[in-house]
Amino acid sequence: MKGDLTELLMISCEKAAKLICEGLDRPLSFRERVQLRFHVTMCSACKAFQKQNEALLQLFEQRFRKLSASQMEALSEEACERLQRRVREAAEAAEDPSDSE
Numbered sequence: 001m002k003g004d005l006t007e008l009l010m011i012s013c014e015k016a017a018k019l020i021c022e023g024l025d026r027p028l029s030f031r032e033r034v035q036l037r038f039h040v041t042m043c044s045a046c047k048a049f050q051k052q053n054e055a056l057l058q059l060f061e062q063r064f065r066k067l068s069a070s071q072m073e074a075l076s077e078e079a080c081e082r083l084q085r086r087v088r089e090a091a092e093a094a095e096d097p098s099d100s101e
C-alpha cells in the first residue's frame with residue numbers, strides 16, 4: 001500500500017515541535033526519533049527550532065543553575081511553548097506556495 005510508511009513518518013510541525021521539547025525531558029522512542037529525524041530533514045523551520053531549543057536549554061542550564069528543578073521546568077516549558085508558537089508561524093509562512101513542484 002502506497003503511503004503507509006510515509007504516513008508513519010509524516011508528522012505535523014506541531015507534533016515535531018512537541019517531540020523536540022519532550023526529547024529534552026525523556027528519551028524518545030525509536031519511532032519518535034525516526035519521525036522527528038525525517039521531519040527535520042525536510043522542514044527547515046523545525047530544524048531551526050530544534051537547534052534553537054537545544055541552545056536555549058543549554059543557556060538555561062548555565063544561567064539558571066541556581067534555580068530549583070521545578071523552576072527550571074517551568075522555564076523550559078514556557079520557552080518551549082513560545083518556540084512552538086514560533087515554529088508554527090514559520091511553518092505557516094513556509095507554506096507559501098513559492099516552490100511548488
Ligand SMILES: [Zn+2]
Nearest residue numbers: 013016043046
Ligand atoms: Zn516542521
